[in-house]
Amino acid sequence: MSEKTPGPNELAKIEYNPPKKDWMNPEVSFRKGTFNYSAIPKSVEYLGLPYARKWQPTDKDWNLPANWKEILLNGLKERLDKFRSLRIFMDICVRCGACADKCHFFIGSGDPKNMPILRAELLRSVYRNDFTRAGKILGRLAGARELTVDVVKEWFFYFYQCTECRRCSVFCPYGIDTAEITIIVRELLNLIGCGIDWITTPAANCFRTGNHLGIQPHGFKDSVDFAVDDLEENTGVRVEASINRKGAEILFVVPSADYFGDPHYFGFLGYMALFHEIGLDYTFSAFASEGGNFGLFHSHEMMKRLNAKIYAEAKRLGVKWIIGGECGHMWRVLHQYMDTMNGPADFLEAPVSPITGTKFENASSTKMVHIAEFTADLIKNGKLKLDPKRNDHWKVTFHDSCNPARAMGLIEEPRYILRNVCNHFYEMPENTIKEQTFCCGSGSGLGTDENLEMRLRGGLPRANAVKYVHEKHDVNLLTCICAIDKATLPPLLEYWVPGVAVAGVHELVGNALVMKGENERVVDLRGQSIVKKEAIDHV
Amino acid sequence: MKIIYSLIGVLALILIVALGVGTADLQYLFGVIIPVLAALVFGVGIIYRVIKWARSPVPFHIPTTCGQQKSLPWIKSATLENPQGRWGVIARMALEIFLFRSLFRNTRVELRDGPRLAYGTTKYLWLGGLLFHWSFLIILLRHFRFFVEPVPFFVLFIQRIDGFFQVGVPILYVTDIFILLALSYLFFRRIVSPKIRYISLIADYFALLLISAIVISGILMRYFWKVDLIAAKELVLSIFSFHPVVPEGIGLLFYIHLFLVSCLLVYFPMSKLMHMGGVFLSPTRNLSNGSRARRHVNPWNPPVKVHTYEEWEDEFHDLIKGAGLPLDKE
Numbered sequence: 001m002s003e004k005t006p007g008p009n010e011l012a013k014i015e016y017n018p019p020k021k022d023w024m025n026p027e028v029s030f031r032k033g034t035f036n037y038s039a040i041p042k043s044v045e046y047l048g049l050p051y052a053r054k055w056q057p058t059d060k061d062w063n064l065p066a067n068w069k070e071i072l073l074n075g076l077k078e079r080l081d082k083f084r085s086l087r088i089f090m091d092i093c094v095r096c097g098a099c100a101d102k103c104h105f106f107i108g109s110g111d112p113k114n115m116p117i118l119r120a121e122l123l124r125s126v127y128r129n130d131f132t133r134a135g136k137i138l139g140r141l142a143g144a145r146e147l148t149v150d151v152v153k154e155w156f157f158y159f160y161q162c163t164e165c166r167r168c169s170v171f172c173p174y175g176i177d178t179a180e181i182t183i184i185v186r187e188l189l190n191l192i193g194c195g196i197d198w199i200t201t202p203a204a205n206c207f208r209t210g211n212h213l214g215i216q217p218h219g220f221k222d223s224v225d226f227a228v229d230d231l232e233e234n235t236g237v238r239v240e241a242s243i244n245r246k247g248a249e250i251l252f253v254v255p256s257a258d259y260f261g262d263p264h265y266f267g268f269l270g271y272m273a274l275f276h277e278i279g280l281d282y283t284f285s286a287f288a289s290e291g292g293n294f295g296l297f298h299s300h301e302m303m304k305r306l307n308a309k310i311y312a313e314a315k316r317l318g319v320k321w322i323i324g325g326e327c328g329h330m331w332r333v334l335h336q337y338m339d340t341m342n343g344p345a346d347f348l349e350a351p352v353s354p355i356t357g358t359k360f361e362n363a364s365s366t367k368m369v370h371i372a373e374f375t376a377d378l379i380k381n382g383k384l385k386l387d388p389k390r391n392d393h394w395k396v397t398f399h400d401s402c403n404p405a406r407a408m409g410l411i412e413e414p415r416y417i418l419r420n421v422c423n424h425f426y427e428m429p430e431n432t433i434k435e436q437t438f439c440c441g442s443g444s445g446l447g448t449d450e451n452l453e454m455r456l457r458g459g460l461p462r463a464n465a466v467k468y469v470h471e472k473h474d475v476n477l478l479t480c481i482c483a484i485d486k487a488t489l490p491p492l493l494e495y496w497v498p499g500v501a502v503a504g505v506h507e508l509v510g511n512a513l514v515m516k517g518e519n520e521r522v523v524d525l526r527g528q529s530i531v532k533k534e535a536i537d538h539v
Numbered sequence: 540m541k542i543i544y545s546l547i548g549v550l551a552l553i554l555i556v557a558l559g560v561g562t563a564d565l566q567y568l569f570g571v572i573i574p575v576l577a578a579l580v581f582g583v584g585i586i587y588r589v590i591k592w593a594r595s596p597v598p599f600h601i602p603t604t605c606g607q608q609k610s611l612p613w614i615k616s617a618t619l620e621n622p623q624g625r626w627g628v629i630a631r632m633a634l635e636i637f638l639f640r641s642l643f644r645n646t647r648v649e650l651r652d653g654p655r656l657a658y659g660t661t662k663y664l665w666l667g668g669l670l671f672h673w674s675f676l677i678i679l680l681r682h683f684r685f686f687v688e689p690v691p692f693f694v695l696f697i698q699r700i701d702g703f704f705q706v707g708v709p710i711l712y713v714t715d716i717f718i719l720l721a722l723s724y725l726f727f728r729r730i731v732s733p734k735i736r737y738i739s740l741i742a743d744y745f746a747l748l749l750i751s752a753i754v755i756s757g758i759l760m761r762y763f764w765k766v767d768l769i770a771a772k773e774l775v776l777s778i779f780s781f782h783p784v785v786p787e788g789i790g791l792l793f794y795i796h797l798f799l800v801s802c803l804l805v806y807f808p809m810s811k812l813m814h815m816g817g818v819f820l821s822p823t824r825n826l827s828n829g830s831r832a833r834r835h836v837n838p839w840n841p842p843v844k845v846h847t848y849e850e851w852e853d854e855f856h857d858l859i860k861g862a863g864l865p866l867d868k869e
Contacts, residue, residue, distance in 0.1 A: 012654035018737040048844065082839060084595040085822045091592075092817035095743050097735045098641075098664060101648040107656065117738050134809055141544065143740040169603040173635070173642045173668070174814060175823035177603060207846050208854075217855050218862035244864050286864060287851050300599075301843055308845040316848055316867075336600050339834045362610045366831040373610050380613060407601070409608030409621040409828060416614070431646055431658035435605040435620075464656045 005033065005453055008496055012460065016101070018112035024125065024140065026150035028157040030057045033453030036160055036446060039200035044193065046204040047302070051193025057156060062149070068192045069147055073130055075188045076123075080131065086184055089176045090127045093120065099168040099176075104438050105161055108457030113158050116168035116178045122154055123185055156194055159185040161454060163443035164297070164329075165402035170435050182444075187299040195298065199445035202294045206306050211256035211290035220286040223259040231269050234527060236519030239276035241284065244317070248283035249354060251314045254325030255292035255483035263503050264486045266525040267326060270510025273525075274375065277515050278355050278383060282323070288313035291330040292483055296337075297445035304341040307333055310368075311342050321351040322368040326504050328401035328482030329443065331370060335408045339366040356381040370404075372413040372481060375509060379420050385514035390521055390530050391422035394477040396508070397469045398427070399462065399489070400437035401482035411435075414481055414505045421512035426473040432465035442488035455488065456495055463496035470497050478502050542730065545744035549752050549799075556798035561791050569794045570774055571783040577801035584808025589816050600835035603823040622827045632825055636818060639669055663724070671721035674714040675750075677701055678757075681712070685772045686779065707762075715758055722751045742810060749803055756796040766790030 005011075035057050044052035055063050065071065080087050099116040101107060106114040113119060121143075128135030128144035135144030145151070164179035189195065202212035209216055215223070224241050232238045242248065252275070258268040275282055288309045295302030314322055324334055339345065348367040351360040358377045360369045378384050398418055404410035411434050418425050432438050441458025442451075469475040478489060478500055489502045511524045524530050559565040606617025620640075622628045634640040642665040646658040680697050684690040702710040726747045729739045760766050770786035771793050777784045807813070819825065852859065852867055859866055 008654070012650070014650055016650070017733045023737065081595055082598060084592060084597045084820065085601065087592055087595045088817050088820055088822070091588075092811060092814040092821075094811045094814050095735075095738050095740065096642075096664060096668070097732070097738060098645050100734050100738070102646075107648055107650075112734070112737055115734065115738065121738070132809075141741055143742060166603055169823055170605055171641055171644055171646075173639055174818045175603055175635075175641070175821045177601065177823045180601065180823075210851065217859045217864055221862040221864060246865070286859070287848050301841075305843045305845055308843070309848070312845075312848060334831075336830050339830065340599055340837050341840065344834050358611070360610070361832060362608065362829075363831045365834045368831070376614075377611055380611070406603055406605070409604040409606055409617065410610070411607045412614045413610065429658070436644075436646075460654070461656055464654065468655075 005456065011453070011456060014108065014110040016110050023112060023118055023121070024143075024145050026148065026154040028150075028154050030157065032450070034161075034451065035157060035454070036196040036198055036448055036451050039193075039195040039197045043197070043201040043204035044195065047200070047207060049190060049193070049195070049200075053193060057153070062153070062194070064149070064152070064192055064194075068149075068152070071191050072147060072152070072188050075191045076127065077131070079184050079187070080127075083180070083184065085177065085180045088174075089120065089181060090124055090131075092174055093117065093124070093176055095121075096173065098171050098173065099178075102168045102171050103178075104163075104165070104167070104441055104461045105454070105458045108441070108460040109454070113154075114161065116172075116176075119158050119162055119178055120176065120181050122151070122158055123181055126151065152189075152192075152194070155185055156189060159189070160196055160446060161458075163402070163439045163441065163446060163458065165439035165443060166406040167402070167436065167438065170406060183296070183300065186297065187301075190299055196445065198448045199294050199297045202445075203298055203302055203306060206290050206294060209289075210285075210287045210309060212292060212294055213256045213260055215256060215260065215289065217286040220259070220284075220289050224284060227259065227265070227269055227272055230527075231273055231525075234269070234523055234525055235273065235515055235521065237273070237276065237515045237517055239272050241272055242282075243284045243286050245283040246317050248317065249281040249320050250283075251288070251310075251317060251319040251322045252282045252284055252325070253288055253291040253310055253322060254284075255327035255330055256290045257292070257483040257487055258325055258327075258504075261483070261487055263490070263501070263507065263526070264483055266507040266510070267486075267504025269525045270504065270506035270508070270513075271325060271371065273510045273513055273515060274378075274384075274506065277513055278378065280354065283317060283319070285313045285317065291324050291334070292327050293330055293333045294445055296329055296333055300337075300341075303333060303337060307338055308342050310334075310338065311345050314345070314367075315347050320349040321363075322348070323371055323374055324368055325371050326481040326483065326506060328403040328484060330483070331410070332403035332407045334366065334368050338368070353377055355383050370408075370410060370413070372410060372417060372505065375506070376413040376416045379417060386421055386509075386512045387514050388421050388423045388512050390511045390524065391508050392424070393524070393528075393530055394422060394503075394508070395424040395426065395473060395475045396422050396477045396479055397466065397473075397475045398425070398433075398505075399440075399466075399478055399480040399485060400433050400435075401480055401485055402437060402439050402443060404481060405437045406435055409435075410481075414479075417505055417509060418479060421508045424473075426469050426475055428465040428469050432461065438462040438465065440482075440485045440488050440492065442492075443484050447484055447488045452491075456492060459488075459492040460496065462489075463492050466493060466500055467497040470500055476500055479505050479508065481505055541739065541741045542744050544741050545748050548745055549748045552749075552799060552802055553752065553795055556795050557791065559798075560794040566785045566794070567783075569798050570785045570789075571778060573801050574797055575778065575783075577804040581804035581807055584805075585813070585816060588808050588813055589820075592817065592820050596838045597822050597826070598837040598839060600826055600830040601822055602826040602828050604828050608828055623829050623832075624827055628825055628827050632819070635824060639665055639672075642668055664728075667721050667724040667728075670717045671725060674718035674721065677714045678712075678718065678754075681714075685768075685775050688772075688776060709761060711762075715754075715761075718754055719751075719758070722747060722754065726751070746806075746810065746812060749799060749806065753796060753799045753803060756792055756799060760790070760792045760796060764790070764792055766793040
């Protein structure tokens with residue numbers, strides 16, 4: 001944590017009453033800690049995107065292309081014609097304000113332009129000015145304003161301050177979804193070369209190597225080998241793991257952080273232990289080595305470009321169907337976009353669990369099953385021997401990741417698993433879970449250190465709900481099913497509610513799983529003792 | 540300032556008709572020509588807007604789900620809030636349109652010392668919105684007694700229910716009270732709440748004030764300064780029979796009411812009031828959550844530049860080989 005970041009008490013002094021000034025005058029100050037750096041030219045060029053150049057948001061002159069305004073307005077027109085969502089959302093908002101205090105960035109910052117309604121009005125005002133008759137005639141009286149460089153700067157600031165979590169959309173009487181507007185404004189910004197590096201560079205990595213982290217095939221192999229060794233050390237069982245194996249029944253795709261990040265990695269061990277124990281015929285792919293999709297944070301086109309490799313690889317390897325690991329936005333893409341963009345996957349078979357015979361009818365077209373659905377089915381059918389006492393050193397709560405909750409409804413499956421693999425499970429307050437869950441504050445490509453203050457602010461509502469169960473039930477572990485959560489919640493919790501660790505659901509599955517031929521387990525998948533309880537309290 | 544602009548706007552409209560009918564004797568203009576034109580603008584405008592919306596396709600399947608998906612047979616799914624099929628979607632839309640389901644969920648955040656965030660449920664906006672819209676609808680339906688002869692049975696029925704309390708002569712309709720209360724609430728919350736005031740535009744105040752003026756002129760006509768209703772109905776029926784005749788002495792208040800309604804009709808298609816139609820077309824609400832079970836087709840799904848396995852293998856050939864992973868091309 002940099003020393004410039006204010007302490008929790010200071011950061012939590014938040015003024016929810018807006019200033020007197022009218023919001024229509026664009027005014028942004030790029031204060032350190034509250035924005036993301038621009039995309040480096042190399043990544044922009046690698047992806048073949050326009051207007052690669054060196055610039056930073058703090059520069060006075062952003063060095064925009066000469067016809068930037070024309071590009072943006074044409075881009076907006078094109079998207080109005082392509083997306084009914086955009087047209088409807090531009091036209092029908094009545095500014096009732098129900099969304100105003102639903103955004104985690106507003107709750108954590110008090111900045112009125114973080115109210116979803118105003119975030120959308122930043123675009124809507126331009127839409128009125130150039131695409132509606134009333135706006136053209138009445139101008140500002142009709143709530144219209146001209147697109148200027150300052151408006152572009154404002155867009156950059158506030159549309160990279162929305163994590164596309166869709167919480168506002170749950171409360172809107174018309175379902176207006178700010179994520180949809182954010183995706184489209186980011187598309188527009190990328191048309192004039194105003195992307196951020198934390199999105200563009202991972203996307204470029206993913207395009208080239210297959211994953212966001214830029215891990216090359218041998219690195220992927222090493223990671224899996226390490227995992228096999230670590231698992232043997234902790235459990236005494238040596239598992240098999242294959243990569244790029246043709247003829248496997250199932251392709252398993254995970255977010256790349258699972259095999260490289262901490263605490264993701266322990267969940268990765270959990271997957272491998274589980275698949276070994278049930279004898280699943282599966283393979284990883286070093287090419288489709290990323291389920292996550294930073295393209296979603298960039299543009300619809302980039303989303304499709306990065307997602308294409310999953311079906312392509314499933315086809316090449318000749319698998320029957322696909323399982324996907326724990327990842328939030330990855331599942332938004334898999335559930336709501338993949339089949340449309342890169343399907344139909346008619347070369348695959350409708351998924352049937354080879355262990356239980358369960359047909360996953362909900363995935364019969366996409367042919368891709370969420371690991372939580374798969375595991376819950378195993379447990380329900382009594383196929384796993386579980387010893388939940390091995391997780392007794394954890395008092396557990398569950399954070400619904402935005403996209404599985406609000407773009408899918410994967411709510412009960414992980415909870416069912418948790419109730420079977422641990423003895424101490426507590427829910428956070430009702431207004432902060434399930435479809436009302438709060439984002440980690442770092443989603444949609446905003447999880448950088450340079451943006452730390454904003455992340456801490458945006459993460460306040462989530463952390464605060466964790467604090468509630470931490471104080472009430474002594475909860476010391478926040479579980480989740482999202483790679484960005486696992487990467488960004490640990491520093492967030494350390495800041496707001498020290499003493500709570502973060503883990504994937506399948507880490508606890510791996511802990512509780514009784515494996516054939518295993519040693520007596522004395523450590524969990526983290527290598528921490530599960531015998532001497534007091535030693536590991538409050539990690 | 541925005542409020543004053545809107546107020547001036549509505550007052551100017553009233554002044555126009557008062558001068559036009561009261562001074563310049565333009566009864567035919569305000570009683571026939573303007574209402575007919577306004578109705579045409581309303582009809583054509585709405586159709587134009589809806590067609591414009593409908594011409595933009597729905598490329599992706601993006602419902603906002605609230606509650607459990609349908610996955611494994613033993614997990615109970617939230618059929619109403621996370622619909623899987625057409626009937627579920629219809630039910631979800633019905634809840635939204637008739638009962639304002641999403642607004643019912645509304646909460647209010649409070650930051651207490653600690654820091655501690657608390658979320659209280661708040662139903663005022665839901666109640667205010669529901670009262671306003673339902674009263675508006677019932678009042679509109681009641682007006683059919685002026686448009687059709689004989690008066691249809693459902694109008695009589697609604698009138699009976701609406702006047703259930705049988706207070707006063709003429710009988711007081713509860714919807715008249717409700718709509719005034721609801722409009723006051725919706726208007727004053729925009730002034731009192733700093734957040735709502737901050738986000739409000741002139742259009743937001745104008746719509747509320749215009750509708751309030753219509754309601755108030757209607758109520759004045761009914762309970763206080765009575766106009767010649769028989770004559771008013773004669774006028775309306777004569778328009779519907781395409782032989783418009785303006786009877787003498789209907790009363791100025793009627794023309795004010797009618798002109799404001801005409802203004803609303805013209806204003807409607809070009810304003811946020813189109814949420815009435817838009818709510819039906821909102822893709823986050825009117826799609827089922829079956830996107831993994833049934834493929835959603837994007838009509839403009841364009842080809843994109845992808846990185847193929849072959850390109851990948853070519854670039855990393857030696858590394859793949861070195862790591863002992865299988866290759867397609869040796």
